Structure formats: structure tokens, C-alpha cells
Amino acid sequence: MAALHTWSGLLAGWVLYFVFVVGTASYFQISIDRWMSSDESLARPHERPLGNVELLNHAQDWLERHALGAQRWWIRLPDPTGFVGSRDALLGWQDAGPDGQWHSLRLDPFDGRLHPAGGEPGGKILRRMHYALHYLPQATGERLVGICAMFMLVALLSGIITHKKIFKEFFTFRPNKGQRSWLDAHNILGVLLLPFLLMITYSGFVFFLPEYMPLPFERIYRGDERAYYQEQGRSSPPTASGIAAPVVRLSNQPFAHLGPNEGPPTWIFLYNPGDSAGLIEVRRNRAATDLLMQPTGLYEAANGRALPSPMAKGPVSRIHDVFIELHVASFADPTLRWMLFASGIGGCAAIASGLVLWVLKRRQQALRAGQVGFGLRLAEVLNLGTIVGLPLAIAVYFWANRLLPEALAGRLEWQVHAMFIAWGLMFGHAALRERRQAWVEQLTLACPAYALLPLLNILTSDRHLGRSLPGGDWQLAGVDLTLLAFGGLFGLVALKLRRRWYGVVGEQRCEMLP
Incomplete structure (x- = not known):
């Protein structure tokens, strides 16, 4: 079970991290749509x-x-x-x-x-990436995400079995202990968020059941689309x-x-x-x-x-609807939506800590053997490029929304292209730089990339904090304030790593970090 937990989490971990990041952002899809829209009618909340x-x-x-x-x-x-x-x-x-x-x-x-009508607004594009990725046919993207989500479900269930002292581990955290601290953090996040992670993973299958399990669907309905719609109440x-x-x-x-x-x-x-x-x-x-x-x-x-x-809905269809509602949370009031957003961030952290743990353990073994192999180095590059590079690329997506000319042909598509180009550059940076320098540099870059977005919003639109806060438009103000908070978080982590790696700590302790 421990091996199953480790390898199922690793093989799909980088894709799952992407899915969790963009999916968590889509809890505030409408707020992001308004922030990124050039339509001035969206800036008239009180009209x-x-x-x-x-x-x-x-x-x-x-x-x-x-x-x-x-x-x-x-x-x-x-x-x-x-x-x-x-x-x-x-x-x-x-x-x-x-x-x-x-x-x-x-x-x-x-x-x-x-x-x-134009193209899809910014938040909706992120939501679509959550279940269908990008640059792929939709059916292909949906099935790839489904396969990775199945790995996620296996990792969750095997993790429950592996960590039999689940409640004791929830109250155990030993800071500044290198790999032990990462394991404690991973365990605490896994236990705290276990109901959310199980719900969000399983309900994701229900959302696209015909795409994820096409053979049973074909056998039950024999290709009769009308019968499927009638059973679903449509x-x-x-x-x-x-x-x-x-x-x-x-x-x-x-x-x-x-x-x-x-x-x-x-x-x-x-x-x-x-x-x-x-x-x-x-x-x-x-x-x-x-x-x-x-x-x-x-x-x-x-x-x-x-x-x-x-076509009155039967029990199965009604249960199906409950799972769909739990996944998209269309019923959630602002307080519950923020709690779900925080749970999504915690899920990202749980996946990231698991990926870091795998690298730390193998790096210790490689150092004892005197050689860091290609596979380990590849995992280190994928970790940094995904864990830090993806959020940084999403910040570039917001910057492109404000800086690309309005008259540019395919402007909406180029916003997405800018995001993936930036993401690719982060992988290249992680591969070319020494690993500790690469972590510090990308985290340092992510800080202003997020923290300066509210200032860019002031310079490029009239839907900024100077108007949204006095006007009580918390839907727009929340985006700017959240961007500021993420900028501060990345800055603090960068400062902590810089002090630890280039301060008074020794080389042996440095090797215990990502």
C-alpha cells in the first residue's frame, strides 16, 4: 500500500497539481471574468x-x-x-x-x-483547463484528466491504509527537521482535507461519467442518446x-x-x-x-x-445531481466558497509536498551513492517548474490580459499562449540553473508578478481597488486583494529559503530542502 500510494501519487502528481490549481481558481470564475473583461458594462455593479x-x-x-x-x-x-x-x-x-x-x-x-460574443472569458478558460487541459481535443483532455484522477483516488485510499495512526499524525508536526517536517506537513494536510479530497475526486468522475467510462455507458444505453437525456431529466x-x-x-x-x-x-x-x-x-x-x-x-x-x-428523475439521477452540485459548489455562499477555495489551496499543497518528499528521499540515497541520476534530476525540474512555475505562469496570464493590445487578432488565445510560453520558460530555467538558485529565483520572481498586478490594474482600468473598495464591490476587490496576498506569500517563502540556503545553515541541512 505504501508503494502504491507513492507511485500513484508521483506518476499523476504533476498533472493533478495543474488540475487542482486551475480548478481552485475557478471557484471564483465570475470574479476573474469581471477582472479580466474589457467590457465596461461589467464595471457598473450599482447601475x-x-x-x-x-x-x-x-x-x-x-x-x-x-x-x-x-x-x-x-x-x-x-x-x-x-x-x-x-x-x-x-x-x-x-x-x-x-x-x-x-x-x-x-x-x-x-x-x-x-x-x-467573442471568446471565453478568463475565468471560464481556467475552468475548462481544469477538466480538459489545453491544446488537446476535448475528449482526449477529459480522459487524461480522468485517468489522473483515478490515480488520485488510488493514492487517497492507499494513503488511508498506509497511515494507520491517522489521528496521531494529524497532531504531529516537527519543524526544521528536513524530510521529517515535509512528511509531517503532508500527513497533516492529507488528514485535514481528506473529506474534501475524496469528495472532489469522486464527484469529478460523476461529472463526466460517459467520457471517463464510455464502455459501460455504451452497453447500458446502446447508443440511444434520447434514453440518456430522459433518465437525466432533460x-x-x-x-x-x-x-x-x-x-x-x-x-x-x-x-x-x-x-x-x-x-x-x-x-x-x-x-x-x-x-x-x-x-x-x-x-x-x-x-x-x-x-x-x-x-x-x-x-x-x-x-x-x-x-x-x-422523465421524472429517479434516485440515481438525483444522487448524480447532488455530486455535481458538490463539485461545482454553485449553491455556496461567499463564506463557504472561500472555505472551498482554501481547501483547494490545501489540496495543491498536499500534492506538492508529496512530490517534494519523493525527491528528498531519492536525493539522500543518490548523495550516499555519489551520483544524481537523470531520473532524479528530471523529477527535480518537473517539481520546480510545476509547483512554482505554474502559479507564475498564471500571473503572466493576468499580465497579458492587461498588456496585449485590444486590436490584436486572437487576443484571447494569445493570453493563454503567453501563460504556456511563460510556463515552458520556467521549466527551462529550472533545468539550466542550480536547483537551489532556481527555487529562490522563481519564488522571488513570483512575488512581484502577483503583488504588482493590482498596480497594473490601476494603470490600465477603472475597476481597481481605489474604486471597488469604496464602492463595496467585493467581487472585484477580492481578486486584487487575493493577488496581493499570493505575492506576499511567495515573497516570504523566497526570503525564508534564501536565508536558510545562503545564511548561517550548513550544507548538510541545505540538502534536506527541495
Whole structure:
């Protein structure tokens, strides 16, 4: 079990660290979206936006004029609090035909004007990297992350068995003891965060079950997508009748307004608009106090008549929804969201300490043998380039968002390119420099990379601390303050290592550090 814990954690550790870092950041996806967006409408937190009725009217008028022959419409109403929500409204349509092209436009929540939807906002890109990586086909990325998450689950379960004195180890920490201190820190983090780590790992499988386990899925549903949707409580696209029929006024229907124990209608889909077989599907945000609330409603598009749901969710589907909610935490209030964010940071630290432990133990053995092999040196480079280089690259992602010209073609993509270019440079730096110098230099560089971002925000936008703090806009202020906190943390760690490695301590003690 100890060997299984060690090697399952090591083989997937660097990918898992990436997944945990960007996944932890996505707990505040909407805040990051607002910080990184150039849309000035997002900087008006106290200006009263249009209501759902006005936005629905704007969206439906435009779609009826320009997309009546489409096979489906969709409208997303503003939702500044939900996990996938936004202060913006979006509308879109899919052209007729089996391979109909998708289109989308952004509906300004303050004046109803339509603008190009553009690419994904900054926080959403990080969230997508969390489960699909980047520069890979989505299915490939999802399955690679799934394989690594399976390694994570094996590491957690084998770790529980290996550390049989789990409660004693939780209260044991011996500082300044080199490898022993790293092991104590790893054990404490593992015990403290064990419920969170088990929940977040297992629920991640449930989120993409067909992608992670395609063969059982294919055997159960025999390729029948409609059966899968019905079991999940979702509608499947109906077949058009070919008989013309008007579309009911969406804003006049009861589903456009709040009802008892209902969240706001976030998504509205209309299949076969202008056809007598048209179908409206409404998806609402789940209430924070009821994870099992049915999220959809079905209506006839021609008259708005509610349809009886033939697809009431069974126990398995309802349990599935609970796990999804636990993973994305769309129900979480700010306090709980910060606790989950802190747990995610702790998970990153647990993975990082495990990777460092593996290197420390092998380095001691290599020094006794008189030779540091290629495998150990490679692991040292991967550790530094991942543990410090990745956060530094994410800081570059924020810098690129502010410094790249607005008129640059593919600007959103180049922000991501800048992040991965910087990350690659950190691996190169770790390979070329002496290991202790490389650790100190990257940590030292990470300090201003984060700490100066709020100053850059002041120089490049009007959504900075000077306005967000007096205005009580904690969603934006929280991003700047968190960046400052990370800058200070990296600076403190760099200072501690510099004093320990280049101060009064001896060479033997130095070898006990990363």
C-alpha cells in the first residue's frame, strides 16, 4: 500500500497539481471574468440592469427577425451569482441541418444592445483547463484528466491504509527537521482535507461519467442518446412537423418569472422555432437550500402550455445531481466558497509536498551513492517548474490580459499562449540553473508578478481597488486583494529559503530542502 500510494501519487502528481490549481481558481470564475473583461458594462455593479422581461423581449425580437428558420434558439439570462453565470445575457441559434453551425451574440444587460460574443472569458478558460487541459481535443483532455484522477483516488485510499495512526499524525508536526517536517506537513494536510479530497475526486468522475467510462455507458444505453437525456431529466430535441406556427411571447409566460421555491430562469431553449412541434425547455438555478430541485420545465412553443414531464428523475439521477452540485459548489455562499477555495489551496499543497518528499528521499540515497541520476534530476525540474512555475505562469496570464493590445487578432488565445510560453520558460530555467538558485529565483520572481498586478490594474482600468473598495464591490476587490496576498506569500517563502540556503545553515541541512 505504501508503494502504491507513492507511485500513484508521483506518476499523476504533476498533472493533478495543474488540475487542482486551475480548478481552485475557478471557484471564483465570475470574479476573474469581471477582472479580466474589457467590457465596461461589467464595471457598473450599482447601475440597475434590465429585467428578465425586457431582455427576453430584446432577444426574441432579434431571433424572430434573423433566425426564424433555425433548428433551435437559446437564451441565457444574467446570473451574477451562479457557477456558470454572468452579468451578461447571451442569445444564440443553430442553423438548420444535421451539421448546423452554432452562432451566439452578447446582449448588454444595461441597454439591450447586441454585441459579438467573442471568446471565453478568463475565468471560464481556467475552468475548462481544469477538466480538459489545453491544446488537446476535448475528449482526449477529459480522459487524461480522468485517468489522473483515478490515480488520485488510488493514492487517497492507499494513503488511508498506509497511515494507520491517522489521528496521531494529524497532531504531529516537527519543524526544521528536513524530510521529517515535509512528511509531517503532508500527513497533516492529507488528514485535514481528506473529506474534501475524496469528495472532489469522486464527484469529478460523476461529472463526466460517459467520457471517463464510455464502455459501460455504451452497453447500458446502446447508443440511444434520447434514453440518456430522459433518465437525466432533460429533453431531447423533437422532430419538426413542417407545419408553421407562431412562437408564444416568452416574456408573458409564467416560466419567465419567479415562482414558489424557484430560482430565476437561467437558460431557455426553443427547439424548432416557428414550427407547430416547437418545444420550450427552461432550466432554472437550483436553490441553495434544495440540491434536488428539478431544474427543467417543458412547454409547447406555440401556446406556452406546460407539458407533463415523462422523465421524472429517479434516485440515481438525483444522487448524480447532488455530486455535481458538490463539485461545482454553485449553491455556496461567499463564506463557504472561500472555505472551498482554501481547501483547494490545501489540496495543491498536499500534492506538492508529496512530490517534494519523493525527491528528498531519492536525493539522500543518490548523495550516499555519489551520483544524481537523470531520473532524479528530471523529477527535480518537473517539481520546480510545476509547483512554482505554474502559479507564475498564471500571473503572466493576468499580465497579458492587461498588456496585449485590444486590436490584436486572437487576443484571447494569445493570453493563454503567453501563460504556456511563460510556463515552458520556467521549466527551462529550472533545468539550466542550480536547483537551489532556481527555487529562490522563481519564488522571488513570483512575488512581484502577483503583488504588482493590482498596480497594473490601476494603470490600465477603472475597476481597481481605489474604486471597488469604496464602492463595496467585493467581487472585484477580492481578486486584487487575493493577488496581493499570493505575492506576499511567495515573497516570504523566497526570503525564508534564501536565508536558510545562503545564511548561517550548513550544507548538510541545505540538502534536506527541495
